[in-house]
Structures are given as structure tokens and as C-alpha cells.
Amino acid sequence: MKVARAARDGQEALARTLVSSWQSTEDSVDLLLARERYRRLRDLLASGRMKVRVVPRDDQNVFVHGKAGVIEHADGRVYAFVGSVNDSATAFRHAYEILWGDDDARSAEWVREEFEHFWMQGVDLPDAVIKHVAAMANRIEYRSIEEARGADGGVPVDAVLAERPIYKGGQILQSWQKRFVQTCVDDWRLHGKARYLLADDVGLGKTLSMAAGALVLSLLDDKPVLILAPATLIWQWQDELEDKLGVPAAVWSTQKKCWLDAERRPLTQRGDATLVAKCPWRIGFVSTGLIINGDEEAERGALAKKTFGVVILDEAHKARSSRGQSGCEAARPNNLLSCFVASGLPRVPASKPPKYC
DSSP, X not given: OHHHHHHHTOHHHHHHHHHHHHHTTOXXXXXXXXXXXXXXXXXXXXXXXXXXXEOOOSSSOOOXXXXXXXXXXXXXXXXXXEEEOOOSHHXXXXXXXXXXXXXXXXXXXXXXXXXXXXXXXXEEOOHHHHHHHXXXXXXXXXXXXXXXXOTTSOOOHHHHHTTSHHHHTTOOOOHHHHHHHHHHHHHHHHHSOEEEEEOOOTTSOHHHHXXXXXXXXXXXXXXXXXXXXXXHHHHHHHHHHHHHHOOOOEEEETTTTEEEOTTOOBSSOTTOGGGXXXXXXXXXXXXXXXXXXXXXXXXXXXXXXXXXXXEEESSGGGSOEEOTTTSOSOOEEOHHHHHHHHTOOSEEEEESOOOOO
């Protein structure tokens, strides 16, 4: 019924449902052992020699469980069969399998009629599912991030995101989100850095775009990742990273002067402001309010002296310059813009363009 509802909503919804159902039962070891089978299936689907349609089970359709087929020989002979034999060791030991076959043309015609009935009710297998098959076929296990990096120091974007919770849950990055992530990686490979202002409209998934970009870019070197966001949005960011990308991140507590995990438990000792520059995890969140109103001798100063591999500035319009009340004075950046620019960051995905006077 779930597939039937998804099929009515279109190919994208069907793809999400099928991939989600598939991945919920996948095991990493089993996938690695079955890689050659995935490659053969991918080749058949990509070449057009095999076509698959999905028959949704709803009030009008029964659950299609039986197996049947017709084999046509070059000389015109036909062979129809019904049933199947599970070729696993467990099946041979414990299961009763049956396969019926007949070379009578009338039997083949009957099987064809039954097949065509369900074939016409089916919908084509979405391209996203075929791409998932290809991803599983090309699966490679690495012992370390360093080993996974290519000769140019890069990593394949699809490989990084393939097993994240968002994909296992049937959700897929939108085309503009994938393009943003790939563009960041391409620029890093070409120029050694990537700087972007992400100004998509509300509801288009800027947070997920930047989070995915930061995840992939963070694998290109060993430097830490800093995400600056308003205090009211930090935990929302943290949940997004954890729930959709499966990436743990620490949050700096301005009040307790320590790093906290997702359950808001201390990861470092309390009361030491200098620890803001020593996040125990690869990704850390700091409130933009701390940068705007903080002390140069405390957290803000400590962060400005540290080098990061990736920095994301959420609500970037708050990093601005002022020309005074008359508008004629020399532009003076506020603390957030000063700290952000002075850090000399190699990569800066950001959301919402800053407002200029």
C-alpha cells in the first residue's frame, strides 16, 4: 500500500519509497559480498536488455508473488515455466521448491497473457533506483579517509552521501542541492578553495545543502569544521546533521563555557573559554551572537586565531559593515564580519547574502 500511494505521487516519490524499503534491509557485509551481482544487474538495466516495472499493491491489484516466464529460442521454439528454485544453501536444506515447465506453445501464450495483464498495470522503475543499484555495484570499502581520497585529493560526492540516513530514509538531495555540493568540490579541486553565498528561497533546503557540502569538503583535509548560527537555530542545525547525514557535532555553550553533545551533556570541562578553539569533535557549532557581542580576549579572539577547513555562516546578512549614521563615513565591519573575513578561510559556504550599505 505504501508503494501504491507513492506511485500515485509520481516517480520521485516512488523512488524514495523503493530506495528506503531496500536500504532498510541492507547490510554492509552482504552488500560487499553481492557486489558482482549488483554489477550484472546494473549492466542489464543500463543497456536496456532488462526492463523492470513495479506493480503497486492497492485495492485494485493483488500481491504479485508468483514467478513465471517464457524463454524463446532462435529457431522459434518456446518454453514456459511457472515457479522458481531458491539456490541458497538454506533453501536446498530446508525448503520445498517446485518449478513447472512446458514447451507447448499454448502454455507460453497463457503465461504471456497473465504477464501482460500485470505489466500494463505497472509503472517503470525510477532512474533513481537504477542509480542506487549502480552505487551499490561500485561500492568500495576504505580503511581510512586518506585512503579514500583520489590522486587529486578529492572524494566522490555520491559515495560520501550514499549511506547517509537521508538516503536510507528514502529522501534524496534535490538537483540544486547536489549541484551546490558538486560545485564546491569542483572548485576546491581546481582552486584549492571554494567560497559561496547560498541565497535560495525559503523552503528549498539551504541548511541541508550547506550541511552536505560541509560533510564532503571536510573529507578533503583534516582541519576542523566551524558552523556559526544564531543561538535559536543551533540545535535545529545539530538535529539536521545528526538525523539526515548521520554526523555528530558538538555545540559550544556560551553560559557553561564548554562543548556539549546532542544530549546537551558536557564534552569538556566547564568554565574555560579558551576551549572554544579545541572542539573535541570534527564539527562544532558556535552562536553568532557570541562573535558579535563577545570578548576579543575570550572566545571570539580564540576562534579568530584558529584555522578551519570549512566554515558555514548561517544568516550571513548579519555580517555587515556600517558607514555611520550619516552614511558618509568609511565602512566599518561589525565584529561578525571582521572575525569571518580575518580568518582567511579556504572554504566558506554561507546562507543568505549579507546586506550592504
